[in-house]
Amino acid sequence: MKIIVLSNHIAALPALVYFHEKGWLKAVVTSPGSFEKNLVKNFCNSKGIKCLLLDHDASFSDQVNNLLVTTATDLVFVFGFSKKIPDVLLQNHKLRFLNIHFSLLPAYRGPAPLFWQIKNGETATGITIHKMDSSFDGGPILYQEQFQLYPEESFGALNSRLSQLAVNVIRKALEKLNKNESQFVDQDESLSFSYPSVKREDLLIDWENQTAAEIMNLVNACNPIFSGAITFLNGQELAVVEVSPAIINDVSNLEPGTIAYADGNYGLFVACKYNTFLRINIVQTSESILSGYKLIALGLKAGVRFQQNMQQESLC
Structure with missing residues (x-):
C-alpha cells in the first residue's frame, strides 16, 4: 500500500x-x-x-x-x-x-x-x-x-x-x-451541524451569563491553543489558563466575577453565576504566566471583580 x-x-x-x-x-x-x-x-x-x-x-x-x-x-x-x-x-x-x-x-x-x-x-x-x-x-x-x-x-x-x-x-x-x-x-x-472558525469573541468569559461549569469548559477549550479564556482585571487583559471547581458554603450573593477568597494557603476563588465558584489556578498576562497564589502574593484581594469588555475588543 x-x-x-x-x-x-x-x-x-x-x-x-x-x-x-x-x-x-x-x-x-x-x-x-x-x-x-x-x-x-x-x-x-x-x-x-x-x-x-x-x-x-x-x-x-x-x-x-x-x-x-x-x-x-x-x-x-x-x-x-x-x-x-x-x-x-x-x-x-x-x-x-x-x-x-x-x-x-x-x-x-x-x-x-x-x-x-x-x-x-x-x-x-x-x-x-x-x-x-x-x-x-x-x-x-x-x-x-x-x-x-x-x-x-x-x-x-x-x-x-x-x-x-x-x-x-x-x-x-x-x-x-x-x-x-x-x-x-x-x-x-x-x-448534521457545524461550527465556524473560533473568533476572539468566542474566547471571552461572560461572568454574568456563564455558569462556573460553562466558564471551566471555555477555559479548557482554550488551553493551550488560544492561550486561555479572556477576561479583564483592573484594566489589564488576562488569559485564564486553568481553573478547577470549588465549593464555598459561607459566601453568597456576590456579583459574578468577584473574588470571594484570596488565601495564601488555599488559593484564589471567584464567584460565578448561581452562587457557584471556581478556583483560579493559572493565568497569563502579556508579561508572564502566574499562579493564583502568585496573584495573591502580588496583592490581589477578595472583593476585586473580573470584568468583561467586548466593546473594546476587535475580532481576530
Missing part, C-alpha cells in the same frame, strides 16, 4: 509514525506558514520521508496531482490540513481521499471541532474517517469510533489523546476498506 498524508498539524504525528513503520508512507504534503516550526516537516526530515511544501504561487491541484502520479499512490489521508482539497483531485476515481476528523460526524463539522465540543460541555467525542467530497466534512463514512470526553480535559490533553487513539481507528478503517468499499455509509444530513 502506498499512502500520502496531507497535514500540518501535530495530531497527525502518531499516524505518520504508524504509516512509516509499515512502509506505506511515500510522501507528506504540508503548507507554508511557520514552516520552520512545522513538526510534520521536522518528522519527515528526521526519517528521510519526502515532504512537499506547497507553493502558493503554483496550482495546488497540479502540485498534489504530480506527487500522486509519481508515487503511484493508493490512498490519501487528510489529517489536520489547512486547505480545502480541490474538486478536481477528489474526482480522480483512481484514488481515495480520506479525511480524519475529531468528532462523530455529521455532528461538529467545521475547522475547530474539539474547541466547540469542550466549550459546549460534551461528554463524548469521537474520530471519524470519511471519504471526502466537495462539501466541508461531508462524504460517506468509512469508520468512526466514540470516546469519552473527560471532565476538566483541556484541548491539548484531548487532542493528544485522540491523536494516539487515531492510529487504531485508522487500522480498523483500513481493514474495513480492504474488505469492501460498499461499507461506506452516507452521513445523515438531518443530524
